[in-house]
Amino acid sequence: MSTWRDEKNQKARGRLERCLSESFPSCVLSHALRQPLIPPTQRRAVESYWRHHPLLADRLARALAAKSGQPAGWQWRLGTDNGSGLPLSFRTPPAPYREAAFARGPGRCCVCGQPVYRLGWHRDLWGDGKPNRNAAWHAACVAAWQFWTGPTDYLRVLKLRQKRRCAATGRRLLRTAEVDHRVPLFAVWSDHRSRSWPELLAFWGAPNLQVINKAAHLEKCAEEAAERSKRRSVLLSPNESTPGESQP
Incomplete structure (x- = not known):
């Protein structure tokens, strides 16, 4: 061998x-x-x-997105079918340049909107000023997108970043430790939707990811479920009568 x-x-x-x-x-x-x-x-x-190098790719992709900025007239919305180009769930990172209305065309990355050069690189190291018109992704943005949409696949990397200590308890991480979003994605959708697009991406990236032991994760999930239930009950409760209206 x-x-x-x-x-x-x-x-x-x-x-x-x-x-x-x-x-x-x-x-x-x-x-x-x-x-x-x-x-x-x-x-x-x-x-x-x-x-x-997923953490480096994450940081670079968010920096490139900040350089492009949010397209004029764009807002984070969810779609109802795959043909719309809109994400179907708030668990998918918002990506305006993947939407047909804001796509920048050949040679531009559909994640960050910046030019894609040879070999999927994000800078023109060859000095010819010509983006690769056959490319629609930076190699770094591919890795970043995979990191954002499947953070559990990067458990080992995130453990090493935390020096194998639970982010919730400070104790040593066990073999059953799990990846968690500090700010849950449902709260990002409900509370932070109005933020600019480059700022939103941080909620899927390394700044909002942590590894915690399974017991702490279960406890956190229970608290989040109670919070979601409370929010639903508020939204579904009947409107209070306005002054002057007769009460039943």
Whole structure:
């Protein structure tokens, strides 16, 4: 097995170095050469880099979104069918540039709205000023979107960020620890919907994610369920009679 891997890595490294451009990011190359199986192409090396750095991808994607800003006339809405381009649930991050009315066209990232350059990179390292018109995602934004929509897949990364301590109790994280949103997403929809789009993204990103032990998570979920029930009862309660109206 070791011989097979060594031979495979030797071929992959040779292929990668043959097609390597002078402007290829050095951080990506260093990462690629450290992998158990070296990616054989520049694009796969870039994808591997961002896949292994989800917190960095999250931070970069939100910074690029802040650079683009919220499109004029956009507001966070939910759709009723997949054809609308709108998210069907408040659990999906708002993405105005994925909506047909605000899409910026070929060569622009559908997540952050910024130009996409060669290999899905977010900066024009090659200096030709030409976005890749066949691309609609930054490689970093792909990794960030996966992080936002499936944070439980990044439990190990988030545990390391917290030095394996429960964010709720301060005790050591157990094997059954779970990822949690500090501000629950239903509260983001109901209480923070009017915030600007770049600010909203932080509720899906690292600033709003924590790892807590299962017992603490169950307790928090129970409190959140009670809060949601209370909100529903307020919304469904009959309106109070206005002054002057007869009482039943």
